Amino acid sequence: MLQVSKRLPAGQGLAPVLLKRAATVELDWDVRQKSRFDATDSQGRALGVFLPRGTVVRGGDVLVAEDGSVIRVIAAPQPVLVITHCGEHGTPFDLLRAAYHLGNRHVAIELKPDHLKIEPDHVLAEMLRAMHLIVNEAQAAFEPEGGAYASHDSHGHAHGHGAHGHAHHDH
CATH class of the missing domain: 3.30.70.790 (UreE, C-terminal domain)
Structure with missing residues (x-):
């Protein structure tokens, strides 16, 4: 079983050509909100996914396996x-x-x-x-909102308030 312990939100930093060639794994919402699960990718490889607790995997994210291979996540219908x-x-x-x-x-x-x-x-x-x-x-595909207190939006982008004029008031 191939171990996976890293997630790249929306495949950040990876070349589009690499993403196009990557194996894929289709996961429904129930599985994508778990930090530990088993799956099979499009190349037939068994994956053992062990992400930090509380991690939510979104369609478009990329999982990185212990051997360096990348697996693009598709939100399953x-x-x-x-x-x-x-x-x-x-x-x-x-x-x-x-x-x-x-x-x-x-x-x-x-x-x-x-x-x-x-x-x-x-x-x-x-x-x-x-x-x-x-x-x-x-x-x-089901991609629910992350919630008001999530540290990242639904596309994996961190939002600090200082960057857009909210620094001087309380929420």
Whole structure:
């Protein structure tokens, strides 16, 4: 089994040609939020992944194996609920209200300008439909937000407040 203990967010620092040639591994959200898991890459190699506790692997990240080989992570399609606003009976603001209510329930949400994605939950689906939102089941990659207190955004970029004018006030 090939040991993997390093993650490069979005493959930072690697040449695009290297990323194109890299083996891949398709992982769903349940696996990508674990720091230790086994997987098989596109070359059929068994991988034993041991990342620092709390590490979340995102689609586009690159795993580095003990032999120096790189494996590009693909967010595997999985069952999700896609939530959109109803053009006839609502407005795009309804999505903002839905995100607020889902956030209050600590639900993992993928936020997009025109839709939300959550993992399947029939109780939440009914609540959202009662809010006049359209809820459809789909098979798609799921990349939920990292949360307000995560040290990196969903693309692996660190955000210090000093760099963009927030240095002189409290949050």
